[in-house]
């Protein structure tokens with residue numbers, strides 16, 4: 001059996017790195033920056049007022065106070081957006097609004113609350129020091145420096161900064177286009193009625209949602225019957241548009257393993273991984289397109305996604321932080337695990353106040369058909385290889401979902 005870590009490495013290498021593309025800022029959320037972004041302008045781009053008030057020379061109002069107000073003529077009015085600001089002559093004030101450029105010669109702002117709000121002349125009842133309420137050029141970002149580093153995940157603050165330094169588009173790692181295919185003659189799509197022996201198809205819905213959450217583009221073939229010729233006929237022509245094919249079902253030891261039968265000898269290797277659930281896996285290339293074949297049980301699909309595909313997909317799209325947050329927690333009840341495999345159990349983690357650990361308990365049993373329990377879980381409990389019985393109170397690793 002192949003170890004979980006070795007197989008994760010294999011899948012990561014299989015996916016490689018996606019090429020770089022350019023996206024407008026409005027479409028770049030969640031993508032990973034492919035190149036450093038240099039600031040084309042300083043932030044702020046010019047010295048400006050942090051307050052609505054009056055631009056003054058601090059020396060002119062040095063003696064101002066409630067009992068000794070200083071009155072200055074108001075020589076100009078500067079709303080935000082003015083681009084033709086005149087010099088402030090000594091002994092005068094300019095009325096100024098937040099974000100408006102400082103007039104040359106002024107070195108401080110007096111807040112409007114500390115004045116009589118005059119428009120011809122203004123009575124100032126508070127002394128100012130040089131620099132008061134002035135936002136300096138380049139205080140936030142100096143022109144020419146790296147404002148955002150390659151590898152940064154573009155969230156709202158990062159996109160805001162890119163916009164603020166004057167960019168309209170960004171160079172990002174291209175999203176992966178993934179073709180998701182569910183196999184199984186028993187699969188039916190709602191709202192068609194179920195006959196005894198049939199089930200509603202759910203894997204492709206889960207996979208498509210999980211992939212889109214990571215920023216992938218997804219095409220879905222909801223169900224293909226367990227027939228090798230049919231599988232090849234439907235899927236092979238669609239490969240040309242895909243960076244990756246993910247299948248579910250048809251990879252274990254039965255008589256009708258459509259995926260295994262169709263892709264064995266075509267460049268896809270089928271193997272057992274030391275994981276529970278999700279043991280039977282396949283990966284490789286078909287017509288040059290990377291392929292990952294997952295076992296059909298819904299929880300095996302989700303656990304395989306977490307253990308192998310999520311880190312590989314994130315890495316392919318340029319992310320450097322590809323791991324779920326891992327915490328330690330004490331088990332609230334005893335658990336068992338097949339000692340030859342690493343078991344990922346659905347769990348619920350509760351942090352303990354004042355401690356670095358928390359408490360975790362399983363949700364549902366180890367069966368890989370127990371999908372409902374997964375929906376009530378907020379973590380996966382990791383019981384490592386070599387561990388069979390785990391007593392209540394044992395500290396375990398927990399991956400937060």
Ligand SMILES: Nc1nc2c(c(=O)[nH]1)N[C@H]1C(S)=C(S)[C@@H](COP(=O)(O)OP(=O)(O)OC[C@H]3O[C@@H](n4cnc5c(N)ncnc54)[C@H](O)[C@@H]3O)O[C@H]1N2
Pocket residue numbers: 182183184186187199200201202203204248249250251252253254257277278279280294295296297298300368
């Ligand atoms: N003799 C053995 N039998 C099995 C082994 C084994 O090692 N020896 N492994 C078991 C394990 S573990 C798993 S996991 C499954 C994997 O089997 P397949 O990948 O061939 O998957 P299927 O048989 O097609 O399906 C398994 C199960 O999941 C249901 N399913 C499949 N696709 C969907 C879907 N899209 N939506 C909802 N449910 C789906 C399917 O009906 C089956 O119940 O093999 C074990 N057997």
Ligand code: MOO
Pocket residue numbers: 275276277278279280295297299300367368
């Ligand atoms: O590996 Mo299967 O996925 O244990 O249920």
